[in-house]
Amino acid sequence: MTRLSGGLIDRSRSLSFTFDGRRFTGYSGDTLASALLANDVRLMGRSFKYHRPRGLIAAGSEEPNALVELRSGARQEPNTRATVAELYDGLTARSQNRIGSLNFDLLAMNDLLSPFFAAGFYYKTFMWPRAFWEKLYEPAIRRAAGLGSLSMQADPDAYDKGFLHCDLLVIGGGAAGLTAALTAARSGARVILADEDFRLGGRLLAETHLLDDAPATEWVAGVEEELASLPNLRIMRRTTVFGAFDHGIYGAVERVADHLPEPGGKPRQTLWRITAKRAVLAAGAIERHIPFANNDRPGIMLAGAMRAFANRWAVCPADRVAIFTNNDDGHRTALDLAAKGVEVTGVIDSRVDATAMGDYPIFAGGLVSNAKGRLGLTRIEVRQNGRSRWIECSALGISGGWNPNLHLASHHRGRPVWDEALQSFVPAGDGPPGLIVAGAADGQGSTAAALRSGAEAAGRALAELDLKAAMPELPQAEDAVSKPQALWHVPGKGRAWVDFQNDVTVKDIKLAHQENMRPVEHLKRWTTLGMATDQGKTANVTALAIMSELTGKSIPETGTTIFRPPYTGVSLSVLGGGNTAEHFRPRRLTPTHHWAEAQGAVFVEVGPWMRAQYFPRPGEAHWRETVDREVLATRKGVGICDVTTLGKVDVQGADAGEFLNRLYCNGMKTLKVGMVRYGLMLREDGIAWDDGTCARLAEDHYVVTTTTAQAGPVYRQMEFARQCLWPEMDVQLISTTDAWAQIAVAGPNARRLLERIVDEGFDISNEAFPFMACTSLTICGGLRARLFRISFSGELAYEVAVPARFGHALMQRLVETGEDLGATPYGTEALGVMRIEKGHAAGNELNGQTSPQMLGMGRMVSTKKDSIGAVMSRREGLAADTRRLVGLQPVDAARPVLAGMHLFTDGAAQSTATDQGWISSACYSPHVGCHIGLGFLANGSERMGEVITGANPLDGQQVALRVVSAHFVDPDGGRLRD
Amino acid sequence: MTDLTPITALGGSAPAAHQFGPLRISENPDVALVSLALRRGATQPAPMGLELPGPGQWVAGNGVAAFWTGPGQWMIEAEGRATEDFAAALAVEASGCSITEQTDAWTVFEIVSGNGGAPIRALMEKLVNLDAGAFGPGSATRTGLHHMSAYVIRRADDRLAIIGMRSMAVALWHALDETAERLKGELQ
Secondary structure (H helix, E strand, O other), rough: OOOOOOOOOOOEEEEEEOOEEEEEEEOOEEEEHHHHOOOOOOOOOOOOOOEEEEEOOOOOOOOOOOOEEOOOOOHHEEEEEEEOOOOOOOEEEEOOOOEOOOOOEEEHHHOOOOOHHHOOOHHOOEEEOHHHHHHHHHHHHHHOOOOOOOOOOOOOOOEEEEEEEEEEEOOOOOOHHHHHHHHHHHHHOEEEEOOOOOOOHHHHHHOOOOOOOEEHHHHHHHHHHHHOOOOEEEOOOOOEEEEEHHHHEEEEEEOOOOOOOOOOOOOOEEEEEEEEEEEOOOOEEOOOOOOOOOOOOOOEHHHHHHHHHHHHHOOOOOOOEEEEEOOHHHHHHHHHHOOOOEEEOOOOOEOOOOOOOOOOOOEOOOEEEEEOOOOOEEEEEEEEEEEEEEEEEEEEEEEEOOEOOOOHOOOOOOOOOOEEEOOOOEOOOOOOOOEEEOHHHOOOOOOHHHHHHHHHHHHHHHOOOOOOOOOOOOOOHHHHHOOOOOOOOOOOOEEEEEEEOOOOHHHHHHHHHHHHOOOOOHHHHOOOOOOOEEEEEEOOHHHHHHHHHHOOOOOHHHOOOOOOOOOOOOOOOHHHOOHHHOOOOOOOEEHHHHHHEEEEEEEEEOOOOOEEOOOOOOOOOHHHHHHHHHHHHHHHHHEEOOOOOOOOEEOHHHHHHHHHHHOOOOOOOOOOOOOEEEEEEEEOOOOEEEEEEEEEEEEEEEEOOOOOOHHHHHHHHHHHHHHOOOOOOOOEEOOOOEEEEEEEEEOOOHHHHHHHOOOOOOOOOOOOOOOOEEEEEOOOOOOEEEEEEEOOOOOOEEEEEHHHHHHHHHHHHHHHOOOHHHHOOOOHHOOOOOOHHOOOOOOOOOOHHHHHHOOOOOHOOOOOOOOOHHHHHOOHHHOOOEEEEEEEOOOOOOOOOOOOEEEEEEOOOOOOHHHOOOEEEEEOOOOEEEEEEEEEEEEEOOOOEEEEEEEEOOEEEEEEEEEOOOOOOOOHHHHHHH | OOOOOOOOOOOOOOEEEEOOOOEEEEEEEOOOOEEEEEEOOOOOOOOOOOOOOOEEEEEEOOOOOEEEEEEEEEEEEOOOOOOOOHHHHHHHHOEEEEEOHHHHEEEEEEEEEEEHHHHHHHHHHHOOOOOHOOOOOEEEEEEEEEEEEEEEEEEEEEEEEEEEHHHHHHHHHHHHHHHHHHHHHHHH
C-alpha cells in the first residue's frame, strides 16, 4: 500500500524508524500507527490472554490493541499506544506479549486452549495445590498473560510538576473546544486550552467536510493564529487532562519531550495541577464497534478511525475495503475512501432501508457474521436476507455509533443518562461542579452542533464568572445527525470480541450472566472487561448493552460502571514529580553538618534531619569502639555535640508564664528569670507527650525546647492553644529552631573550655552561673550568644547557642581550643548511651503508652494549677498502673540486653498474662562495663535488687537481669552541680 | 567584632549564584530578618517609617521591608544588616511588640529575570501552587514548595524572593536549581 493523496503529513520531511528490528520510513506528522500502516504493517500485537494476532482498532488514545514497547535501553516504555506515539527520526518500537516472532507466537497455543481460559478461570482453576500458586501458577500466568515488559533500569529522564490557574479550562481542541477557547479568550478571560494531540483540530483533521466552503484545516489555522496572539490564552498541546478532582482542580500530563528521541534539557513529561474556576469538556466521542465472530482479525477497525487514517495521514490499511455499519457514519468512510481511490467492496448496513450514498455496493439489512485471515483479514461473511456469502476484502471498517467521551464529567460520581434518540449515554450534568460539557462529548456530534455548543458552553461558563462573552461568528458546517440502529453484536457461533485488550468475548459476558455476575461492576471485575490501559473505551457500553439483552433489563437500568481518573494511563515517573533517591524528600542539615562531614562523621536520619551518629577515627574497626571512646572522653574530659535539632520556640507576652503553666504539667510561671526548668507536656488523655527545657530570659520572655521528633507537633499544639483554646491571652509564638546553632558542651572540663570563649565581663563560675541557669552573653569577641547550664549526659554540661551561620565556626573553635582538655565531638549514638546511663527518658520512653507516674515523674504533675492532661493523668485506670521506669543490668556481665525484650518474674511462664513490662532502651555502657537497659517494670520501684528475666519469646532469647536504679551514673547528681 | 567566620546557609564562604537562561538565582545572606508581633492592645507601629502591610502583602521602605505573616504579625527585612543585632535595633522602634530574631532561621534566595516578568511566572508555575498571574509585585505569602514551607515574595515584576528554612537550604537550592535548569531547556 502506498500513501493516498493529501493528508496532513509533511512529505518533505521523511523519518526513519524501526519496528521489531525492521527499518521503515514515515513522515513528519505521522504517528507510529499511521507510519506502520503506510508500510503495510497491519499486524501490530498479540492479545492479552489468547495471543491472537492483532492490528489497529482506533486512531486515537482509545486504542486497545496496538501496544508497543517504545524506545530502548533504560528509556524502554511498555504499553505505548502506537496511535499516540508521534513519529520521530530514529524511533524504535517492538511488539510485545509474545514468545518468538509476532507472526509466530508460541503462546498462540493459548488460543487453542481457549475453552479453558474463559472468564473467571483463574479463580476456579489454580486453587490447588495451594503451594503451587506463588512458585508455579502465578509466574507462568504472568509470563503468558501480560502486556509489555519493563527495562528494569532506572528511568534516566527528568520529570516535572507544576501549577496553573485560570478562569476557564477547555479540555479538547476540536470543533467545540476551539470555539469555546476562542469565545472565552476574546472576552479577556484567562483560558487554558489543552489537547492530547500534537495538532489542534480534533475530529476536524479527520474529516473532509468543508467549513465555509474551505477545508476545515484552514478554519482551524485561522483560529489557532488568533489564539496564539491572545496573551490571556495558553495552548497546551500533547496535554491530556486525565482527571477532575475536588474544588475545580484538574490533573493533566504534558508530554513535553515524548516526541523527541531524547529530551535534551527538557523534562520528559510535566504533571500539571490546573485550578480552573470553570471548565468546558470538549473531549469528543469514541466510535463503537459491533462484535461478530472473529472480529479481531488484523485489518478490522473502526470506520471513523479508517477515515481518520485516510484523511489525516493519507493511509489505508488495504486496497480493498468493506464497511459494516448501523448508521450513516459508516457511509462517510466509504465515500471518503472511494474519493481517495480505494476500492470499496461493499457497505453492509444493518438497516433494511439503507441506501448507498455513493458508488459502492450496498447490503441493506446485512450483517457481518464472520471473518477470515489469521495474520490479516482476507474475507468476511455477510448474512443478508437469510443467506450467507463470503466477500473478499483486506480491511473492514465498523461503525456502531458513537459514545460521547464523558469520562471527566462522570468523575465525581456523575452518572450518565441514556439518550434513546442518540442510542448512547450522555452526561447528566451531575458531574464535577463548574464543568460544562460541549460538542460530541455532550452528544452534539455534528460539526455545526459542536461548533455552536462549544461557544455556548464558554458563554455560560463566563456568565457564571460575571464575564461577558460575545458569540463568535461560526462557519457554515455539516449538521447531519444519524440515529444508529440498536445493534450490539451479531449473534452466531465462534468468539466475538467485545473488549479486545482484555480478550473478553460475548461468550464471556454470557458466562458472567450465567454465573450471576450481572451488575456491571461485577461483570467488570469478573471478566476483567474495561480494565488495563484503555479502560474499555471501545468496549464498556457494548458490554453492558449485551448484558442488558441477557437480563432483559433496559440499558439505562443496567447502567455504567463508575468512572475514575486517570482517563488514560499516567506514568508513575511523572506522578512522582521528578524527585527521586536522596531528593525524594527534603533533608534538614544541622549548622555543623559540613564540618561533621569533613570529620568523616557517619550520619543517621532523624526524621527529616541528618545528624552525626558518630565520628570514627583511624584504627577504629567497629562503631562501638568509636562510641565507647566518645562516651568515655566526655565523662573524663569534655564532649561536644550539635543539638540544634531540638525544637526551640520563642514565647513572649504578658501571659507567657500562665500560658506555659497550662501547657506543661509542672509549673513554669514561678520560674525565676535567668533560670531553666525541665518540663513535661501531657496529652489530653494524661499520657506523657513531650519533654524539654523551659528557659526564662525575661519576665515576659521564655524559650522552650522540645524533642527533635516532636518539634513540629508541639509548636502546632502551642499555636492551637494560643489561637483556639485561650485567645484572650497575651502570647506571641515563633519557632527559632533553625535560627540558633545550639551546641552541647559536656564533661568535667566543660566550664574550663567555655571560659576560654566567653567574653570578658561574663562570669560563668559555679556560684555566678549555677546548674539550670541561663543567660544572654557574648562570646569569641562580641558574638551574641545564649548559654544554658543544662545536662542530658549527667555531667557538668552547658548548651551554647549562636546565630546559625556561626555554628560551624563555633564547633571548630571549641574542638581546637579544647584539645588539651580532651575536647571530643560526639554523635547521637554516644548521646543515647550517656542519657541511658543517666536514666533520662527519651523518645523510647515517651512512646505514647507511658504516664508521668510510670516515668517516675508523677509528682511533677502539679495539683496547684490545671494543665492539659493533668486531670486525666490522675484517672483510676492510669494511676493504678504500677509499672515504673527502672534500670536493668545483666547478672552475667557478658550477656547482652536488648530493647523490646519483655520482663517476667524469674521462673514464671512467659505469656501476655504474666508479662511484667518491657525494656524501652538498651545499650552497651562503657561506664558500667556491660550492657544496661531502661525498662518499665510492674511495681518496679519496690523491686530493687531482684533478679528477673528479660525475654524475647519470638526468638527464644532470655537473660537474667538485676533490677537497679535507672541512674547508672552519678545518682545523686553531684556532677551536675559541681 | 567576633573572630568567628560565618558560613552561608548552603555551607559556602561566599553566597552561591547561578544563571539559568534569563533567570539568575542567588543566595542572599546579608538580609536581616526579625519577627514583629503585636502584643495585646498594642497599636500598630511604623518601625523605621515603614507602614506595615496587610495580608498577602510586602512593602519596601528605606533600607527595610516587611511582609505580613499572620494576624498582627510581620517579618521585617533589613538588607545588609544580617550580622548585627538588628532585632535590638527594631525593638527600640516598636515598643509594645514582641520582637524575635529570625535572620538565621531562614535562607533567602533572590531570583532576578533579565527578560521581564514572564520567566518569573514560568518558574513560579513549576514551584508553587500560587496563581502566578495574580501574584504581582508587592505580593507575599507562605506556601508549600517541594514538600517544604517557604515564603514567596514578588519584589518586582522581574524579581522574586523565596525564603525557606535554613536547615533545608540545600534541599531548597536543589529544587530551585533543577527546576530552573529544566525550564531553561523548555524556554530554549
